[in-house]
Amino acid sequence: MEFAAVVVAGGGGTRAGAGPAKQYRLIQGEPVLRQSLRLFTEHRDIGAVQAVIRHEDVEDYERASSGLLKCLPAVPGGATRQASVLAGLESLARSAPRFVLVHDAARPFADATLVSRAIAAVRSSDASVPVIPVSDTIKQIDGTGKILATVERSALRAVQTPQVFAFDKLLAAHRRASAENRHDFTDDAALMEWAGTPVTTFEGSNRNAKLTTPEDFERANAYAAQRLGDVRTGMGYDVHAFVEGDHVTLGGVKIPYHKKLSGHSDADVLLHAITDAILGSIGDGDIGHHFPPSDPKWRGADSSAFVRFAVERVRARGGMIAHIDGTLICEAPKIGPHREAMRERIAAICGIEIGRVGVQATTNEGLGFLGRGEGIAAMATATVRLPWDAA
Ligand code: MG
Numbered sequence: 001m002e003f004a005a006v007v008v009a010g011g012g013g014t015r016a017g018a019g020p021a022k023q024y025r026l027i028q029g030e031p032v033l034r035q036s037l038r039l040f041t042e043h044r045d046i047g048a049v050q051a052v053i054r055h056e057d058v059e060d061y062e063r064a065s066s067g068l069l070k071c072l073p074a075v076p077g078g079a080t081r082q083a084s085v086l087a088g089l090e091s092l093a094r095s096a097p098r099f100v101l102v103h104d105a106a107r108p109f110a111d112a113t114l115v116s117r118a119i120a121a122v123r124s125s126d127a128s129v130p131v132i133p134v135s136d137t138i139k140q141i142d143g144t145g146k147i148l149a150t151v152e153r154s155a156l157r158a159v160q161t162p163q164v165f166a167f168d169k170l171l172a173a174h175r176r177a178s179a180e181n182r183h184d185f186t187d188d189a190a191l192m193e194w195a196g197t198p199v200t201t202f203e204g205s206n207r208n209a210k211l212t213t214p215e216d217f218e219r220a221n222a223y224a225a226q227r228l229g230d231v232r233t234g235m236g237y238d239v240h241a242f243v244e245g246d247h248v249t250l251g252g253v254k255i256p257y258h259k260k261l262s263g264h265s266d267a268d269v270l271l272h273a274i275t276d277a278i279l280g281s282i283g284d285g286d287i288g289h290h291f292p293p294s295d296p297k298w299r300g301a302d303s304s305a306f307v308r309f310a311v312e313r314v315r316a317r318g319g320m321i322a323h324i325d326g327t328l329i330c331e332a333p334k335i336g337p338h339r340e341a342m343r344e345r346i347a348a349i350c351g352i353e354i355g356r357v358g359v360q361a362t363t364n365e366g367l368g369f370l371g372r373g374e375g376i377a378a379m380a381t382a383t384v385r386l387p388w389d390a391a
Contacts, residue, residue: 008103009061010076022212023270027226031060031063035108050091053075083178128199163187176195222360226366226388232384250378265306266387273379278314278382280305281384295346342359
């Protein structure tokens, strides 16, 4: 594995006010931690994501990370941020990534381009951190608050995460610091400086602020609502005919039946309709355009790959899937007993919560080809939320 990420969520976040720990608070309906995890799980170059959490947050974490591929089981953190990072690194040591990105869960507004800049930076340096210029005038004060000096700010930078390192070097520096009873490093760059590894910088992001106070959360909610305010709906329709067989695959769920659906892939008519609905929401062609039936590569293919592709196209635009709704139209087999399994499967494929997925079924009242039991049709809608500046 080339790149892995450690997401540090081991703090209590007491400055954010009463209520759940800040990393589990919702920004536009999504836990802060989930947004920070998605930053890496959705990045093509990241192979695994290791969260470090408080042991009392296990249930909150399970909810916040449900359906996110690439997330390893969380490990408990330590008494300090430094100890928590070390716990994450020790856990990742088994998969031996070449590089590791370390990110604070309370920075949910880092974006894919920032992760890409981190990845580019570490290829020419063993340690690199995102920085932004300091725009406020900085004063040095004494113990009473009296100003001693005005600091020249042109050479100052504020440091953010994700910070990126050669994995072996960071792990070695952490182990050494721990062995030498040094537990006071507030970020990994400081620890690497102490260990003698030169640390370079790359361009951070002004939006990548750390959420700390209740006011930070208010601003973050307003920003997120505005950012993903471009709401769009796409629709899809598909139909496949029955042939002799022993099961059908609908919504990613295998259902025993004395026929099967004919088609080039696994003929999952519902996942095909969903794929077209998602692609339609971003005006990005249709399933036949991206996966031509003439291409032997897709023979017998698991149709979840088509849905994942469409979801990836939405995420590449910085968007999210807000809702998927599908309707199956057939006289048989019975859909009801499999409805929840389909919802669960579709939610997992799309990487969203099950509450954002609906599955309905109806017969065609005996009318037409569907009524005669010659096949199954499916309709779907997908609602997506995009940033206003998405293409
Ligand atoms: Mg089809």
